[in-house]
Amino acid sequence: MTELSISQMQLADIDKVWQIEKQSNRFPWTKGNFEDCLKSGYRTFLYSVNHELIGFSVVQLVLDEIHLLNICVKPDYQGQGFGRQILNHVLEIALGQTAAIVVLEVRISNFRAQQLYLSMGFNEMSVRRGYYPAEQGREDGVLMGLELGMLSQLGQNLL
Numbered sequence: 001m002t003e004l005s006i007s008q009m010q011l012a013d014i015d016k017v018w019q020i021e022k023q024s025n026r027f028p029w030t031k032g033n034f035e036d037c038l039k040s041g042y043r044t045f046l047y048s049v050n051h052e053l054i055g056f057s058v059v060q061l062v063l064d065e066i067h068l069l070n071i072c073v074k075p076d077y078q079g080q081g082f083g084r085q086i087l088n089h090v091l092e093i094a095l096g097q098t099a100a101i102v103v104l105e106v107r108i109s110n111f112r113a114q115q116l117y118l119s120m121g122f123n124e125m126s127v128r129r130g131y132y133p134a135e136q137g138r139e140d141g142v143l144m145g146l147e148l149g150m151l152s153q154l155g156q157n158l159l
């Protein structure tokens with residue numbers, strides 16, 4: 001398995017991050033969204049292979065919850081196990097906190113991401129009607145969660 005190099009996202013990285021975000025999402029975050037996350041002190045990580053940036057994650061700590069706000073792998077590198085490695089890193093961060101649960105929102109049409117989350121032990125908690133903009137109207141979002149107690153039980157296999 002190719003090892004990922006992990007570093008903290010800085011304001012100067014946002015242009016590169018945004019390129020990947022735009023290539024990977026029909027409704028990408030704006031540069032301002034990333035800037036706001038950095039200014040708000042969210043945990044923001046870059047993942048590189050051979051010095052090439054191939055993905056990132058953005059995590060917010062809210063009381064006893066960890067919110068995975070964004071996770072992304074550059075299109076050329078998708079389907080090679082990097083998304084799973086990045087999610088594993090986020091779960092390692094979660095294990096290091098006194099949080100009870102990791103939660104995230106995913107488009108109901110984003111089958112690939114949902115498969116990844118389900119395979120890592122996440123459960124569907126609820127459906128948020130019309131949560132996302134879509135080409136026509138709005139699209140539902142699925143709220144998924146992984147309790148960290150459950151993560152500890154699964155941890156030996158995951159991490």
Ligand SMILES: CC(C)(COP(=O)(O)OP(=O)(O)OC[C@H]1O[C@@H](n2cnc3c(N)ncnc32)[C@H](O)[C@@H]1OP(=O)(O)O)[C@@H](O)C(=O)NCCC(=O)NCCS
Binds near residue numbers: 085105
């Ligand atoms: C979702 C995303 C992060 C997954 O990263 P990835 O590197 O492509 O995923 P991996 O190669 O690690 O695959 C992990 C799992 O995802 C699922 N998966 C991967 N490719 C898939 C495909 N083409 N179809 C269905 N499921 C797929 C599988 O369950 C896979 O596990 P497996 O290989 O053991 O079967 C990545 O596709 C991405 O950045 N997508 C665009 C942004 C996005 O949708 N982010 C999530 C927002 S909630």
